[in-house]
């Protein structure tokens with residue numbers, strides 16, 4: 001009887017044929033790939049967490065509600081921000097400014113409304129101005145506390161003095177606009193005149209020729225990025241390169257919200273500068289998201305280019321970034337899609353000069 005010793009067994013194992021070694025290697029490679037693919041799809045399939053109905057203070061008097069949103073089922077979710085600005089030291093009575101209306105996802109809408117209600121009931125005051133960041137709502141409403149909607153409607157029934165300002169018409173910024181306009185039928189919409197074709201003229205961003213192959217491919221493959229058509233009746237059309245929103249909304253104090261035309265991501269996008277906190281709400285001028293996103297150009301989270309998928313002119317976007325760096329006293333730049341809490345002026349300028 002032949003007895004195989006332990007040493008024999010090891011020796012035998014060392015003498016495996018090259019083909020069996022190759023098979024073992026390819027098997028382990030295949031396993032790793034399979035695990036990687038499984039993790040990727042598990043990540044992708046995971047629903048974005050339900051948004052917290054909480055505005056967190058990111059700067060004195062500046063609050064952010066961040067939630068997750070998914071462009072397409074196969075793309076990881078991305079953060080979308082909505083802002084509340086307290087202007088009690090500048091306006092009397094205490095007033096709040098909401099920047100950005102968010103998406104048309106019901107859970108997000110409810111979280112934003114709940115967050116506003118919660119903040120106002122704990123801190124007092126009233127909602128004076130609603131600015132929906134891309135489409136920005138500027139509504140002179142005096143609504144607050146118990147029921148934001150009901151109170152606003154009651155106030156509007158008496159005053160009929162409402163307007164909405166729109167920075168650009170992408171769905172993640174204007175998605176809630178129809179619902180809000182249903183609730184506030186007298187609202188006036190304000191936007192830069194260069195954005196008018198996409199806000200009220202029926203033009204599609206996907207009709208535009210871009211300056212990157214990614215955008216030009218995406219515009220043929222994706223549905224239109226703007227889904228909301230707003231009546232231009234009584235619209236307020238912001239004009240020129242820069243200005244003060246108060247020039248168009250006489251009930252506002254001056255030097256609170258300045259606007260800057262920042263074309264590139266879309267032809268008529270507008271960024272806002274909240275002067276009291278020296279904060280630039282930069283809309284989609286830049287993004288702070290991770291390399292999870294296709295073509296994001298960001299290998300780590302930090303100031304990065306706006307996603308090529310939805311950016312019509314990357315070269316103009318850079319010019320607009322350079323313009324924003326020239327706001328001399330700005331200390332922080334906040335992107336609409338931001339996994340961090342804004343970018344310092346130093347890091348933003350360093351990024352802009354690096355590409």
Ligand SMILES: [Zn+2]
Pocket residue numbers: 134168170265284310
């Ligand atoms: Zn956008």
